[in-house]
Amino acid sequence: MYCESQVAHIYFGDVEHIRPKAEGKYPHLEFEWTNLGYCCARCNNAKKDQFDETCPVVDPYSEDPGTHLLAFGTTVRHKAGSERGAITIATTDLNRPELIERRAIRLTQLQNALDACYRTSSEAIRATLLAALKEEGAADKEFSMFAAALINANQPDGAL
């Protein structure tokens, strides 16, 4: 829910408590559905029991992360003035080296696919490939925020 990694092919994934269940925090929300998320262990371990009601981490289940965060190359940046974006990045360690490396691999794959789209002389093939690429920016895809940013930046009109 934070780093956009596909974790299910490696392990079952963690249940994230957006508001920590720790004693003295929000133990009454331990089983509250709206307080739970699907998370990788790295993000979960980085966040631990951190949560600030006055500046909560972005909850991608109930709000658009794009309001606070943007993909810039292989790093996540907070939108200008967004303290919630900044605290989300810091709390979940969203620019850790392993993620930057994985995002770079993903972007290179997409760049190669984009090249195939634009180098073909067939309009029909181009349209088919672009339609398939558009799906790579869907929210359920790995690093979708980064994929969408690259794909949209390569469109003549700025967006698919």
Ligand SMILES: [Zn+2]
């Ligand atoms: Zn993660």
